[in-house]
Amino acid sequence: DTAVSQTPKYLVTQMGNDKSIKCEQNLGHDTMYWYKQDSKKFLKIMFSYNNKELIINETVPNRFSPKSPDKAHLNLHINSLELGDSAVYFCASSQGSLVSNEQFFGPGTRLTVL
Amino acid sequence: KNQVEQSPQSLIILEGKNCTLQCNYTVSPFSNLRWYKQDTGRGPVSLTIMTFSENTKSNGRYTATLDADTKQSSLHITASQLSDSASYICVVSARYSSASKIIFGSGTRLSIRP
Numbered sequence: 001d002t003a004v005s006q007t008p009k010y011l012v013t014q015m016g017n018d019k020s021i022k023c024e025q026n027l028g029h030d031t032m033y034w035y036k037q038d039s040k041k042f043l044k045i046m047f048s049y050n051n052k053e054l055i056i057n058e059t060v061p062n063r064f065s066p067k068s069p070d071k072a073h074l075n076l077h078i079n080s081l082e083l084g085d086s087a088v089y090f091c092a093s094s095q096g097s098l099v100s101n102e103q104f105f106g107p108g109t110r111l112t113v114l
Numbered sequence: 115k116n117q118v119e120q121s122p123q124s125l126i127i128l129e130g131k132n133c134t135l136q137c138n139y140t141v142s143p144f145s146n147l148r149w150y151k152q153d154t155g156r157g158p159v160s161l162t163i164m165t166f167s168e169n170t171k172s173n174g175r176y177t178a179t180l181d182a183d184t185k186q187s188s189l190h191i192t193a194s195q196l197s198d199s200a201s202y203i204c205v206v207s208a209r210y211s212s213a214s215k216i217i218f219g220s221g222t223r224l225s226i227r228p
Contacts, residue, residue, distance in 0.1 A: 004157070041201060043158070043218040090157050099145050099207040099214040105157025 003027050004106035006091050012112045013081055020077045021109045023091030031055075031098065032074035034066060035090040037108070043090070048098060049074050056098070081113045116141045118206050118219035126225045131194055135222045137187040137204030145209040149178050149189045152201045152221065161189070161202075191224075199226045 004025045013019055025032060033056075034046045047066045048056035054066070063079045078085060091106040118139045127133050139147070146165045150158035162171045162178040164187070170179045175192045191198055201221040208215045 041221050043203065045216060092157070097214065098216055099209050102160050102163065105159070108155070108157055 004091055004093055004104050006089075006106040006109050008109060009107065010110050010112075012114065014114055015081055015083060017081050018077070018079045019081060019111070020075055021089055021091075021111075022073070022075045023106055024073050025091075025093040025104070025106075026072065027093055027095075027104060029093040029095045029104075030071055031094050031096065031101075032068065032071070033092040033094075033098065033103065034074065034076050035092060035105075037088045037090060039087070045098075047074075047076075078111075081111075083113050086111055086113045116206075116208060116215060116217050118204055118217050120202075120204050120219040120222050122222060123220075124223040124225070126227060127194055129194060129196055129226050129228050132190065132192050133194060133224065135189045135191075135202050135204075135224070137189070137206075137219055139185050139187070139204070139206045139217070139219075141185075141206040141208045141215075141217055143208055143210070144182060144185075145207040145214070147178075147180055147187050147207075148205045149176070149187075150203040150205060152203060154200070158203055194226050196226050196228060199224060 031050045033048045049068045052068045065077045068074045088108045092103045094101040094103045121136045148163045149161045152158040164180045177190045180187045203221040204219040
């Protein structure tokens with residue numbers, strides 16, 4: 001009965017590869033997010049989609065491309081992976097604005113780039 | 115510059131004791147402040163959310179306070195339990211006329227010892 005799920009949980013890959021992380025929420029929320037948590041544990045928002053439309057796009061390399069096929073899914077595709085991309089990536093969702101409403105986070109995907 | 119600073123960085127206490135975590139922020143214009151609990155290997159879970167007009171909010175053994183004048187918040191944990199071992203993250207939101215921003219603190223790592 002998972003509310004926000006992500007796959008895979010762990011991802012180990014070589015520099016230069018392209019990889020995707022998938023996220024799905026079954027809460028009926030209209031807004032989804034991707035966050036990056038680095039080794040110092042800072043969480044930083046990367047993208048936010050509302051009803052499949054991009055509404056927040058922080059300063060993120062264009063190697064990162066989010067895709068929202070429907071409002072229950074927000075996938076993250078990363079091209080030409082670099083060592084600095086190693087982090088834990090969290091998907092989240094909320095009903096309405098991220099400022100006013102509670103966010104529910106997925107379990108995270110630990111990405112390791114070798 | 116919008117910042118959220120938490121102290122201490124880490125804290126170890128004995129089971130059954132109380133503790134207080136601090137959060138200072140310079141985010142403006144202030145919209146709300148949240149405290150999240152993040153267990154190791156999991157996504158953050160919301161504990162409390164407070165707007166400008168709220169001074170205190172409780173969630174079981176967790177009580178958050180907010181002083182919007184001094185831009186400080188605290189999270190008090192009463193009668194700590196082993197399951198309270200986690201990182202506690204303070205998050206402050208700002209709402210501008212055409213956008214919004216959410217800033218995460220780096221968290222306080224709390225360890226409860228039996």
